[in-house]
Amino acid sequence: MLEKFKRHMSKCFLMKDLGKAKYFLGIEIARGPEGMFLSQRKYALDIVSEVGMLASKPVSNPMEVNHKLLQVDSKSTSPFCKEPVKFWRLVGRLVYLTITRPDLSYSVHVLSQVMHKAREEHWDAAIRVIKYVKGSPGQGILLRADSDLKIRAFCDSDWCGCSRTRRSLSAYMVLLGNSPVAWRTKKQDTVSHSSAESGYRAMSDALKELKWLKRLLADLCVRHEEPMDLYCDSKSAIYIAANPVFHERTKHIEKDCHSVRDAVKAKLIATRHVRTNEQLADILTKALGSSAFHYLLSKFGVCNPHAPT
Structure with missing residues (x-):
């Protein structure tokens, strides 16, 4: 061909x-x-x-x-x-x-x-x-x-990370097997009223990328039948995704709630909790110290063959 x-x-x-x-x-x-x-x-x-x-x-x-x-x-x-x-x-x-x-x-x-x-x-x-x-x-x-061709993603947010506008920062890292294939750092469009809200918006951004990657793999005749794992270090955001009842405090993020919750219900994604020090997307949302920076970088799937041994 x-x-x-x-x-x-x-x-x-x-x-x-x-x-x-x-x-x-x-x-x-x-x-x-x-x-x-x-x-x-x-x-x-x-x-x-x-x-x-x-x-x-x-x-x-x-x-x-x-x-x-x-x-x-x-x-x-x-x-x-x-x-x-x-x-x-x-x-x-x-x-x-x-x-x-x-x-x-x-x-x-x-x-x-x-x-x-x-x-x-x-x-x-x-x-x-x-x-x-x-x-x-x-x-x-x-x-x-x-690579086993399974998609998993890590999403994170820095609540009120911008000192001028107080808008939060969203980031995600998508891995195909153990290989990084997509990542993004972006300031959110609106001000989030809580860390749970900013984390939930980050999950929504990651979901859009996961949907696109699944369709792309399908075009390449690679089926992904199992739910894609979406790791987040905010338990509150995970609870909102699993809760079928809309809480009064989440009315202003109803659109994001619908998209993420529907994806969980359809078994398109499966939300997983990860500790903050194991959150790969943390390196995309803030400046880290040398030890934490290189620890997360070692789990990214990046390497340097020119480095001295």
Whole structure:
């Protein structure tokens, strides 16, 4: 079928077969008995070289814990960036780097919110991300060959995470077997009145991705008959999904309640509780310390074959 398709495309367009992909749009593809490894090593080193940080000392995590980068107003003592275009270009390149680097999602999410009024402290934070990338430029994701093709997801939220708008942050990580295939960090559209509500909205966002991935696997003739596991560290959000009676406090999230609860009832998903220190999506919602950051990163399915042994 593949050969027939290529012959047909050759008749329609001027093209040639270069074999299996090894490098595509900055993404390096390596194949082995363990599976397929995707990284952006050359692209990452180009970013580090462009900023002039090849000789810098690496850092262990991309962003400082308890940072206040979003609390920037007219009273800030930090001056504005002298070259804002340089900052915009750097953040834009980091956005593309998150294709194979889920560990950068939160830091890039924060930096992208301050591009309109970038200050020197924001530039320093971006440089810290570059120092982190410099320490692991070849890190990427491994799509394992021994995957059981079962989908499971981790969703998390940071209640009132934005210090300016007090809107919460939603994040999810979707694994196919033990391989990461989808992740996202996004600020919620409205202000949540409780941590349970913010967690429930995060479950709703993850559900949308799970539905799409299940349809995609079905198109590839991969059936997923069992309920997809959705892990959340908020017991309150899990109770709301299991409770058939609408509580007065959940009227304002009725749409999300319907979607998640219907999915549980239809056995499309099965909600599971996970401890906070085992919540993989936690790395996508806040800046963590070095030990917690690398512990969760080790469970992500990412690896760095270029790291010294």
